[in-house]
Amino acid sequence: MKTEDLKNIKDYKYGFTTDVENIRSPKGLSEETIRFISNIKKEPEWMLEWRLKAFNRLKVLKEPDWQKPKYPKINYQDLYYYSAPKSASENPKSLDEIDPKILETYKKLGIPLVEQKRLNGIAVDAVFDSVSVATTFKDELTKKGIIFCSISEAIQKHPELVKKYLGSVIPLSDHYFATLNSAVFTDGSFVYIPPNTKCPMELSTYFRINASETGQFERTLIIADKGSYVSYLEGCTAPMRDENQLHAANVELIALDDAEIKYSTVQNWYPGDEKGVGGIYNFVTKRGACRGKNSKISWTQVETGSAITWKYPSCILQGDNSVGEFYSIAITNNFQKADTGTKMIHLGKNTKSKIISKGISAGNADNMYRGLVEIKNKAINSRNYTQCDSLLMGNKCGAHTIPYIKNNNATSTIEHEATTTKINEEQLYYCNQRGLDQEEAVSLIVNGFCKEVLQQLPMEFAVEAQKLVAISLEGSVG
């Protein structure tokens, strides 16, 4: 089936493509490709060396295969690692110079970039395939000393920060996909919040995959200096295609003393069609280090898209009294698969972590919560609370919970609660009797099920996320 035919099938409303002329790297994974990427981004020598080091390491690493959702072998030589609209490849760009087609794309996605129509109180970095095409509200943020730009720009303009923190949470040799990302990452966001500064607006990145046969290798680095606060949100969409596309991102967060980072994701990559053809492989490494005392990192994710979602946004609780949180909604419908959860590594004293996971599975989908809570021997008086709830719709889907729990000292406590329920026919009947049709009833019940997590999202996005939850499950009961 052709991409054009696919477009008409179902109401994934972000499934369109934008017709722009692209610049691509040579096909395949090679030193030549890495040099091409580094060169086109006008990177300093140290960055290229860093990439090549990762590439050398990659040669000895093996692709992991312990995950539940299996996928056909990816031919890494058959992918493009860099693809960018020609018009956007000569950075930096002012908004007037951006290809109108790209502006139109973001407008269609509900993310207006032009000055007068910007979202109120939300600064956006827009990443289109391998490049950041625009970052809004930059000037206002600069006045406060906040740096919000693409990672490519940060490498050129703030090398001291990038050198100090890049790879400090996800080391070069971490695991196959993370190391692949380190070698070939293209663009993503960079955020630095100076000491004692509360970022005055939501920062967000909108990731868009447009080109075919292309992987997206996003790299995001967020540093919250002492006593600062930032709330960051990312959204993602991609065209409908019958090929599977790889999105292998690395996201690193660093919170110093008394700093707080709130990181929210609304992931709506193309999930594939009802038969399971196409869709994004969302293989992402997200890790935050609560490096300072009293620091806090909170992950919230609403995962509704992708053919396969495979990610564990994690917290390393190094600083004493630091706090890690993970709130997750993972919805899988049709043939979607998810293997997601978190890792909470307690190193400092009196560290706390909280995990609330809501998995919803419909159609033939399979949904797995996998999570590690590890309290090391020096992390005295630490606590974890985990709650994993699964909701099943229909009788062909699956839900699984695999918690890994390691407590190495007697002063710490770990609690784990898990439930699995089927969407209740009686509840549906009750709603129907009150005049709600089936879709409304499901949406209401599911949103109720997810409420604890939805509440964590910034207000501006909570409503959108609620709608997305409903849309993702359309047609799953009937």
Place this chain on the structure above:
Amino acid sequence: MLNIKNLEAIIDNKHILKGLNLDIKPGEVHAIMGPNGSGKSTLANVLSGKNGYEIKGDIKYNGESLSELSTEERAQKGIFLAFQYPLEIPGVNTNTFLRTSVNSVRKAQGEKELDTLTFLKLIKEKASELGIDEKFLSRQLNVGFSGGEKKKNEILQMKLLQPKLSILDETDSGLDIDALRIVADGVNSYKNKENAFLIITHYQRLLDYIKPDYVHVLSNGKIIKTGNADLGVQLEKTGYSNIV
């Protein structure tokens, strides 16, 4: 308003209703009484369109055959069932649920949906009529409600949705005398010439507060006796065994 002819209902190979006939006109209050297992709740379920029943016979509601209509369409056309065991829906605010419900019905009836403020005003007014605390409206739907609170919540929904035909399925069970009086007052204040009630109950005591025009005795899937309000009083004294 409602004409039931030779209604049969079968579920899991069990024949529950075996040729039931009943006519209800606007403004009337009908009570259905009967021993356990006689088919009272099945009748409520069948009228509201619950899935899983094999139906024979004919039910006409305002001249329209009910078998063609889904549960929500029946609700939108003014059939309301106060549940014997109202369902809990965790995470869903009572207020939100009621507004979604009222607006679904209004939309289907071609009326303008109510905005949040208008609805809030309306619900506060109706809630205070039933002596329901406002705080109760921001709690999760029926979660942790006492039996009495759940039943009051059903009556609140009835008053909000303004149905033409209200079916009360053992609304009196689990209620203390005070709650019973509040529920009955709620029904009496809503009762008018246009709408009708079908009250399913085991006991006469609810009928002390809501005076029925007709009392029917349901036994073994059929109405075996029909009378006026005195029949209920008589049954209370003699029990079902004398007539069944």
